[in-house]
Amino acid sequence: MAVTMRQVAELAGVSLKSVSRVVNGEPNVSDELRHKVTTAIDQLGWQPNALARTLRTGRTETVAVIVPDLRSGWVAALAQALVIEADRRGLRTAIEPCGRDRNRAVQVLTEQSTSFDGAIVVGGIHGEDVSSAGGGPLPVCRIEAFGANGTPTTGGGVGLDLDQAADVVSRHLRALRLTAPVVVGPRLDRPGAFAHALQRALDTAAVLETDAVPSRAEGFRLAARLVEDLDRHDVVVCADDELALGVLAGLRSRGVRVPHQIALCGCGGLEDGRFSSPSLTTLGFPTGEIARIALDDLQRRWEPGSHNRAMTRVGATLIRRESTLGFASAAPLSIGPLSSPRVEGS
Numbered sequence: 001m002a003v004t005m006r007q008v009a010e011l012a013g014v015s016l017k018s019v020s021r022v023v024n025g026e027p028n029v030s031d032e033l034r035h036k037v038t039t040a041i042d043q044l045g046w047q048p049n050a051l052a053r054t055l056r057t058g059r060t061e062t063v064a065v066i067v068p069d070l071r072s073g074w075v076a077a078l079a080q081a082l083v084i085e086a087d088r089r090g091l092r093t094a095i096e097p098c099g100r101d102r103n104r105a106v107q108v109l110t111e112q113s114t115s116f117d118g119a120i121v122v123g124g125i126h127g128e129d130v131s132s133a134g135g136g137p138l139p140v141c142r143i144e145a146f147g148a149n150g151t152p153t154t155g156g157g158v159g160l161d162l163d164q165a166a167d168v169v170s171r172h173l174r175a176l177r178l179t180a181p182v183v184v185g186p187r188l189d190r191p192g193a194f195a196h197a198l199q200r201a202l203d204t205a206a207v208l209e210t211d212a213v214p215s216r217a218e219g220f221r222l223a224a225r226l227v228e229d230l231d232r233h234d235v236v237v238c239a240d241d242e243l244a245l246g247v248l249a250g251l252r253s254r255g256v257r258v259p260h261q262i263a264l265c266g267c268g269g270l271e272d273g274r275f276s277s278p279s280l281t282t283l284g285f286p287t288g289e290i291a292r293i294a295l296d297d298l299q300r301r302w303e304p305g306s307h308n309r310a311m312t313r314v315g316a317t318l319i320r321r322e323s324t325l326g327f328a329s330a331a332p333l334s335i336g337p338l339s340s341p342r343v344e345g346s
Contacts, residue, residue: 003046012040023090024061027299062092063298064112064119064138066105070097071213073242074268074285075122078143081287082120085295091117113138118298139301141294147197156297156309158290162194165283165316166201169237169265172281172318173202176325178235178263182206184222184247185239186214194239194267206233214239219246220253226262227254234262235324241268241282248276248323264323278322285316 009019014036021029022037040046063086070076079095086093094116098104109119116138123144142157147166173181181202185195187209199207208225212218219242226236226247238244244266251258258264258278266273269284293312300309 003044005046008037008040008044008046011044012036027296027303060092060115060117061090062094062116063295064094064096064108064116065122066096066098066108066119067122068097069099069213070095071215072240073270073272074240074287077268077270078122078287078290081291082294085288085291089295089299091295109138109140118301120294120298139298141298141301143290143294145194156301157311158293158297159311159313160285160290161313161315162197163201165194165267165285166197168316168318169198169267169283170201172320172324173235173237173263173265176263178324180204180206180232180234181237182208182226182229182233182235183237183239184208184219184226184243185210187211198237198239202237210243214243216242216246216249219243219248220250221246223247223250223254223256227251227256230256230262235265236262237265239267241266241270241273241280244280244282245270245272245276248278248280258323259326266323269317269319273319273321276323281319281321281324283316283318285314290314 005016005019005023009016012019014033018033019037022034023041063082065079065082067075067079070079083093083095096104096108098108105121108116109121118139118141121140121142123142143160144157145160145162147162173179181204183195183198183202183204183206185198185207186193188196188199188207195207195209199205208222210218210222219238222243223246226233236244236247238247244264248258248264251262251264256262264280266280266282267284269282269287270280273280273282293314297309297312
């Protein structure tokens with residue numbers, strides 16, 4: 001005999017309405033209630049009838065996640081965090097990589113809007129910004145990077161504070177007396193280019209730009225140009241961990257020792273950096289926290305009479321490792337954060 005919602009409620013010791021609220025991912029559900037209900041569901045193996053729920057509520061329980069490019073390690077990690085957080089709330093996700101095709105984003109937000117209850121649009125720290133595409137009937141939460149060019153104050157969503165992130169890197173390098181940085185990253189005139197924020201914070205005119213999608217292969221290629229000016233710089237700051245790991249391999253292949261001859265710092269918080277040799281100092285935005293805030297924001301938009309809220313601003317944390325600090329034999333290795341990520345407005 002199939003397990004029913006009533007059996008779930010009885011095992012959890014709560015009402016049917018409480019089970020429904022948890023299963024439908026409604027906001028303002030306490031962690032205790034959610035734990036009771038999800039534990040009972042796991043024990044009984046109950047599967048909600050998605051079709052019946054759609055007919056009853058008029059919802060598909062599916063969220064579109066529009067990303068610029070899954071080849072970016074940080075964007076892929078954020079997409080994974082969104083999938084995990086949505087699943088925890090009983091929601092499904094559909095990942096829609098749009099590349100630089102803004103028309104594709106518009107299509108998802110308009111022509112395919114009946115397939116989704118809402119959309120999360122990731123502008124991303126790097127690459128083409130697709131966050132302003134669309135304008136269709138779907139509720140939309142945007143995850144956007146911002147810096148000196150301005151900060152949206154209405155419309156909700158999540159803002160990644162590039163200026164704060166760049167300042168964290170700058171303070172770390174000053175503490176190590178690294179005063180001649182070169183910034184490596186996407187072209188500065190691209191929307192949300194983190195390299196631009198780094199250039200300002202580090203007060204350097206030395207920038208090595210690339211038009212390519214940040215990748216290890218591109219970083220490896222750029223390492224040849226960095227070697228040509230090795231005597232002019234004491235640290236390379238990459239706007240993407242994929243670039244940084246490629247630069248690291250490229251420098252090593254040319255006999256350049258990191259950090260003895262030149263230090264290296266990345267951005268993205270990729271787990272791979274923990275296992276590189278030397279391990280990579282990197283800056284990371286908290287993907288799990290961003291996913292939680294974004295889905296809270298989106299679900300609030302489903303409520304009748306919802307109104308625009310201020311954007312929630314999220315800061316970054318620096319993970320200090322060997323590529324700037326030196327190897328453990330020469331200095332104590334610290335992998336703790338330089339500062340806790342700042343979250344405002346949640």
